[in-house]
Amino acid sequence: MSHHLLLIIHLLSAAIWVGGHLLLVFGFLPQALKEKNQIIILDYERKYEPVGMTALVLLVITGILMAYKYGVSIEYWFQFETPIEKVVSTKLALLLLTVLFALSAQFRVLPKLEKNAEKLPEMTFHILSVTIIGVLMVVFGSFVRYGGL
Structure with missing residues (x-):
């Protein structure tokens, strides 16, 4: 698959993943907190999760494929030596944080x-954390255009 097509899929998936979390933070979370009504969050989660998780899976797949196209294969992950390695490794670390928050939310907080x-x-802490991490991943990803960090 061409790098350009991977990038398009990656960017669209990022728009869905990060955009969905920003919508949650700015559109639904304030009302839920004001009304002390967790159903607002739970309803959004149920509707968004299939789309959001699909976007996240596509982000991971396309991100790894693009990292390989940039010469950052698994043996260079978390090396932080070249500018592109720094971007890839930072995004992978942020991804691991996202997974930890998701597991905590799914198995500990949501029930x-x-x-x-x-x-x-x-739950607000989890939502804000994952949203901030997502925005940071977009910012770090933008540095690839300039050759990395």
Whole structure:
């Protein structure tokens, strides 16, 4: 697959992943917190999750394929030696953080949130963290255009 097509898929997937989280943070989270109504968040999660998770999987696949096209194969991950390695490694580290937050939310916070609105602050922390990480990944990805960090 051509690098350009991979980039287009990657950028569209990033728009869905990060855009969906920004919509959650600015569109739904304030209302849920104001009303102390966790159902607003849970309803959004149920609707967004199939699209968002598909976008995240595509981001990972296209990101890895593009890293290989830039010569950053698995043996160079987390080396932080060349400018492109720095971008790829930083984005991989942020991805691992995202996965940890997602697992925590899925198995620890969301089951409790279903029954108890008092878990909204903890879920808010998870939502804000994943959103900030997503925005950071977009920013770091933009440095590839300039040859890396």
